[in-house]
Amino acid sequence: MNNSLPPRILPPAQYSFTLACFRDSLVPQLQNICLVSPSMNTSFFLLTGFSGLEQQYPWLCIPFFSIYAVVVLGNCMVLHVIWTEPSLHQPMFYFLAMLALTDLCMNLSTMYTVLRILWGFIQEISLDSCIAQFYFIHGLSFMESSVLLAMAFDCYIAICNPLCYSSILTNSRIIKIGLTILGRSFFFIILPIIRLKFFHYCHPHILSHSFCLHQDLLHLACSDIQFNSYCALMLVICTLLLDAVLIFLSYILILKSVLAIASQEEQHKSFQTCISHICSVFVFYIPTISLTMVHHFGKHLSPIVHVLMGNIYILFPPLINPIIYSVKTKQIHSRILRLFSLKRY
Numbered sequence: 001m002n003n004s005l006p007p008r009i010l011p012p013a014q015y016s017f018t019l020a021c022f023r024d025s026l027v028p029q030l031q032n033i034c035l036v037s038p039s040m041n042t043s044f045f046l047l048t049g050f051s052g053l054e055q056q057y058p059w060l061c062i063p064f065f066s067i068y069a070v071v072v073l074g075n076c077m078v079l080h081v082i083w084t085e086p087s088l089h090q091p092m093f094y095f096l097a098m099l100a101l102t103d104l105c106m107n108l109s110t111m112y113t114v115l116r117i118l119w120g121f122i123q124e125i126s127l128d129s130c131i132a133q134f135y136f137i138h139g140l141s142f143m144e145s146s147v148l149l150a151m152a153f154d155c156y157i158a159i160c161n162p163l164c165y166s167s168i169l170t171n172s173r174i175i176k177i178g179l180t181i182l183g184r185s186f187f188f189i190i191l192p193i194i195r196l197k198f199f200h201y202c203h204p205h206i207l208s209h210s211f212c213l214h215q216d217l218l219h220l221a222c223s224d225i226q227f228n229s230y231c232a233l234m235l236v237i238c239t240l241l242l243d244a245v246l247i248f249l250s251y252i253l254i255l256k257s258v259l260a261i262a263s264q265e266e267q268h269k270s271f272q273t274c275i276s277h278i279c280s281v282f283v284f285y286i287p288t289i290s291l292t293m294v295h296h297f298g299k300h301l302s303p304i305v306h307v308l309m310g311n312i313y314i315l316f317p318p319l320i321n322p323i324i325y326s327v328k329t330k331q332i333h334s335r336i337l338r339l340f341s342l343k344r345y
Helices: 012-035 054-084 089-116 125-161 163-167 171-186 190-196 215-217 226-259 265-296 303-328 328-344
Strands: 044-048 123-127
Touching: 044 125, 054 089, 054 303, 054 328, 089 123, 089 125, 089 171, 089 303, 089 328, 123 125, 125 163, 125 190, 125 215, 125 226, 171 303, 190 215, 190 226, 215 226, 226 265, 226 328, 303 328
Parallel strands: none
Antiparallel strands: 044 123
């Protein structure tokens, strides 16, 4: 005679409740096991996107795709006009072409991950891809600052020493300036970038943006990050801060030279030469300073604020710069109007 009790069958409601409790307790542990991987070269990181707005991704992808499309078309149009118009083959427009190319590359460096998240594809990114992405993001940011400094130097020569303009800014010197900007922007960040490859990432591999940033990856590392922290600080001081100071000093000298001109009409004409560049300087440095302040002093703010500021930092300058130069620079404005009129007829 079998005295074993028959198996107890739970009611459907109680069974569902027990299964839900088991799932809720087990899934976070499995996620932590997956995310806290001690592996260095095979690690994957989770791009957060817009936390809390996942249901609105189908709608958010429309404005983001439109912005990326406008950035690509606007900067490509500026580059096309400068390339095809012989009268624009001058130092001022060469620097403008460098700025447009930098903005275009900055746009392309983040477009892949941002749109992939909003379109609902997988949100993971490998360590190698993450390092490559923020190498280009930070390098292009330094490059844009350097180009703005070169454009400030161009304005200074054009206003304060116009007779020697063509002899100072020769084609060979512009090529040397361009190569110096490239080396200054991308060479000095190689060492801290390489070190990130060999860090141990023991914290949950969750990044706070739709793209990779250096400070985000440092927060996940359990290795000694002092060198990278100090190196990043020195790079910011020697590039962004130094460039901002030199741009400010150049405009003090420009203002002093312009105020010495007796004719108000000549003063107005001189200011018009630099107005586009001044707008681009504000468009670049205001989001950069704002993002830095949010990262250091806004830890209590909503994650949406951090993500929003990160996207403004990436998208705002490439979006606004072509508009500024298309509207404020007469030569670019007239050539673009002529381009559209030729297409129309």
